[in-house]
Amino acid sequence: MSNTSIPSFPNMPNMPSMPASFSESLPISPERISRFRSERLGNIRPFNEFFDKDRFSKxxxxxxxxxxxxxxxxxxxxxxxxxxxxxxxxxxxxxLYLLLTIGFIMFGLNFIRKLPPDQPLVFGQYVLTQKQLYSGLIIISIPLLWISxxxxxxxxxxxxxxxxxxxxxxxxxxxxxxxxxxxxxxx
Structure with a gap:
């Protein structure tokens, strides 16, 4: 067995690290999610009160x-x-097409958001800035949303x-x- 190392590419920017959990990858903070759960969903009324057949009337x-x-x-x-x-x-x-489209858009937004703003993404011979990546995502997303x-x-x-x-x-x-x-x- 030989000890091989992964070659590093000096002109490639550092790729964003993968989030530890799904809630960290969302653009909504975990504090907002917990506040929504406690304030909005914390006072759900019981089923028998919500569907009380004696209180339904014209x-x-x-x-x-x-x-x-x-x-x-x-x-x-x-x-x-x-x-x-x-x-x-x-x-x-x-x-399912809409679900896949929303997943694609969320993944794309998360990927672009994790990129350093001052370093462009080098893809082969192309150099893409964050603005160009957002524009490309919008251009791709509009037909996908229409199709779905x-x-x-x-x-x-x-x-x-x-x-x-x-x-x-x-x-x-x-x-x-x-x-x-x-x-x-x-x-």
Whole structure:
């Protein structure tokens, strides 16, 4: 067995190191993710309160709908976020091309972000700056997003989540605690 070493190339810039975990590779900091979990997803209402069949009823008019929206959209905000995230995950599972496109874009953005800003990337005889790499990624990403129908997926998620959330908020009567809050404001 011979002891061989890997040759070094003096004109090649140092390549970015691979992140230790997936959360470090995201452009969102782990502190923001934990704050989102604690603030937004920390107060998810129980399933039996969210789907209480005794509280579902037809609203009496626009005033009743406005009162129900006012209460339910704030009271069940975390549950509605989970619904939107569920629809997003469903769309990504059903549209594999979109999932691969988003993965490609995230990998490209992470790769370019890890490069030193003052050193260009040398690829064969070509020298590419960070600006050129970002431009190239955008030029490649636009047709990929069009082919994977990202626009229609976004509109489907917005329409489906708006229908589900606003329908639930309009049909579910406010809880007993909403009556106490309105009388406390009047006193």
């Amino acid at each position: 609203p009496k008019g626009m005033g009743d709908i406005a009162q129900r929206f006012s209460y339910n959209l704030t009271h069940f905000q975390s549950n509605y976020i989970v619904i939107i995230l569920g629809l997003l995950i469903y769309c990504l599972i059903k549209n 129908s990202a626009g229609s997926t976004v509109f489907w998620i917005v329409g489906a989540s708006a229908t589900l959330i606003l329908g639930h908020a309009a049909l579910l009567e406010p809880g007993v605690d909403s009556g106490f809050a309105s009388t406390a404001d009047q006193v």
